Amino acid sequence: AQAVGTSDRAVCKRLRLVVQNEMIRATVLRLNASLLRHQNQWLQEAHHAAAIRPWHSMEQPHRQQHPQKRPSQQLHQLPLQRLPDQPKPTSSDCNNFVPRVSTPSGAKKNFCEYSCPETVREICHGKVPGWSMRPVQDITVTKLGSGLSNVNYRVTMTSPAVSVPCVLFRVYGKGISVLYDYTMEFQTFKMLSKFQIAPRLYASDDEWRIEEWHDSIPLPNSNMCNPSILVQVAAQLGRLHKISFKPDFPSELHAQQPLHVTRLERWGDAFSQIARHPKVAGSVARMGVQEMLAEREWLAKFVVEGSSGTSSGLDVVFSHWDCQENNVLQTPYGLRLIDFEYSGMEHQAFDIATYFLECTIDYLHDEYPYYKLCLHNFPTETEQRFFCCVYLSEYLGVAVKPEDAAVSVLLERVQRFTLVSHLLWAFWSVIRAHQQSMDGGFDYLHFAEARWALYKQSKDAMLQALQGAGRGTGSTNRHGDWQQHGWNSQKHFV
Numbered sequence: 001a002q003a004v005g006t007s008d009r010a011v012c013k014r015l016r017l018v019v020q021n022e023m024i025r026a027t028v029l030r031l032n033a034s035l036l037r038h039q040n041q042w043l044q045e046a047h048h049a050a051a052i053r054p055w056h057s058m059e060q061p062h063r064q065q066h067p068q069k070r071p072s073q074q075l076h077q078l079p080l081q082r083l084p085d086q087p088k089p090t091s092s093d094c095n096n097f098v099p100r101v102s103t104p105s106g107a108k109k110n111f112c113e114y115s116c117p118e119t120v121r122e123i124c125h126g127k128v129p130g131w132s133m134r135p136v137q138d139i140t141v142t143k144l145g146s147g148l149s150n151v152n153y154r155v156t157m158t159s160p161a162v163s164v165p166c167v168l169f170r171v172y173g174k175g176i177s178v179l180y181d182y183t184m185e186f187q188t189f190k191m192l193s194k195f196q197i198a199p200r201l202y203a204s205d206d207e208w209r210i211e212e213w214h215d216s217i218p219l220p221n222s223n224m225c226n227p228s229i230l231v232q233v234a235a236q237l238g239r240l241h242k243i244s245f246k247p248d249f250p251s252e253l254h255a256q257q258p259l260h261v262t263r264l265e266r267w268g269d270a271f272s273q274i275a276r277h278p279k280v281a282g283s284v285a286r287m288g289v290q291e292m293l294a295e296r297e298w299l300a301k302f303v304v305e306g307s308s309g310t311s312s313g314l315d316v317v318f319s320h321w322d323c324q325e326n327n328v329l330q331t332p333y334g335l336r337l338i339d340f341e342y343s344g345m346e347h348q349a350f351d352i353a354t355y356f357l358e359c360t361i362d363y364l365h366d367e368y369p370y371y372k373l374c375l376h377n378f379p380t381e382t383e384q385r386f387f388c389c390v391y392l393s394e395y396l397g398v399a400v401k402p403e404d405a406a407v408s409v410l411l412e413r414v415q416r417f418t419l420v421s422h423l424l425w426a427f428w429s430v431i432r433a434h435q436q437s438m439d440g441g442f443d444y445l446h447f448a449e450a451r452w453a454l455y456k457q458s459k460d461a462m463l464q465a466l467q468g469a470g471r472g473t474g475s476t477n478r479h480g481d482w483q484q485h486g487w488n489s490q491k492h493f494v
Helices: 006-062 117-127 182-194 227-245 259-274 281-287 289-302 348-358 381-396 405-435 444-468 479-493
Strands: 139-146 150-157 166-172 201-205 208-212 316-319 328-331 334-337 344-347
Touching: 117 139, 117 150, 117 166, 117 201, 117 208, 182 201, 227 316, 227 334, 227 348, 227 381, 259 289, 259 344, 259 405, 281 289, 281 405, 281 444, 289 405, 316 348, 344 348, 348 381, 348 405, 381 405, 405 444
Parallel strands: none
Antiparallel strands: 139 150, 150 166, 166 208, 201 208, 316 344, 328 334
16 A cells, blocks of 8 residues: 555555455354354254153153162062063163273272262262262252162252253162173163263263263053054164174174073073072972973074074064163153163064063053053054064165065064063063062062963964964964964953
8 A cells, every 4th residue: 555646545445444344244244143053052942941841740750660660669478370460670872081980999888878869969969070060969869769780860950051950870789690791781881872872971980870861751551552652663673783783883792692592591590599599489389490491492492493584583683682661761852762781682583572572561550569461452463564564674774564575574583582581581580589678569479470371371372373384383474373372362361
């Protein structure tokens, strides 16, 4: 501007003013856009809060824990000659930067000390992100229930404007080693957190861990065959079963035997030892200890013989293994599977068989024996075929229709794995009964006897259907016959 005349300098000055005004205008537009984004975010958060408010109001009366986590109720010793309408267990992405530290030597607390609400409050105050800057008095601790596997607490920060308003504090129980490997369970939990399947992990120790809390309610048993629920659960299982094909899936987990193989042996051996204990000996003797143990060898062969091939039900995949009503949560953003402590590698048919059987067991029954069998709720053949076609469509990544042959092949294998579910949870129930306190509400021995009775009747009906089809103990497509003769023959229990 100094090198030109006065008129040129005036022009340059005006140009500078124009440029400055444009810069100011652009800055204002950016600020407005940023403000609009924040307003949209605030509106979304307000909408989400409004959406989950009904879930909060329903949560206290309806959030049901696994039977092993129910409040203690007086157990009445009733005769088990008749099996009335008649649970089995339930719990909840991992931040890799969160270290898993051991309690310093000499400062080790026992199970009861970690189960103290004051101890839970102090740990969460120091470990949950953002909570250490708030008064410890603003933390409320609510016990959700207790049992063999763990004790769970809902821990809430009542102070406003915290990034994590609520967490689940889990205290590990004692005596779980006979049921599952705790070390492997924790590694599996971290893997599932990494894959954004399990809840986020905030902190952990040898005796406890702090997990993400989900606002939700369990899936009512009466809704398990609702088509909208069937399609979501089938798709969830299809996606879950595919994670073992990921390149970063742990090789040591991938190399494991199917869980039913190891648990038939391990749980069966534990059942055999516990059966002699005076606390359970009388009831278990009526069931027939040696007869139950003898089924293991036959069953291990029966479930895998016959047809094979991809998606036939025999693919060894990562399995949830306990897909029942209390382990399927209804959230504002859809269904979510929780409680992976029994998870591992298993034939894909097992999860489907488990879900179908769980449709018949209501764990929210408030009268003795604190569960109810509703065998007429077993999915119809139409519902089963619908479930399996959705599952295969997700698992294979191609459209599969209910009438396709692939659905029939899968259902034949699912039928056989219902026997595995009955026998293993019968073993499990006797083990749980042995470790249950005398004032426990849920009658595990009653449940064990019911599952064993269902095993025997289902086996008989299945073999009759196979023989009627002239197939021996091989595969059969007479699924409708098996359902009719197998499940309908058990309705005298209801």
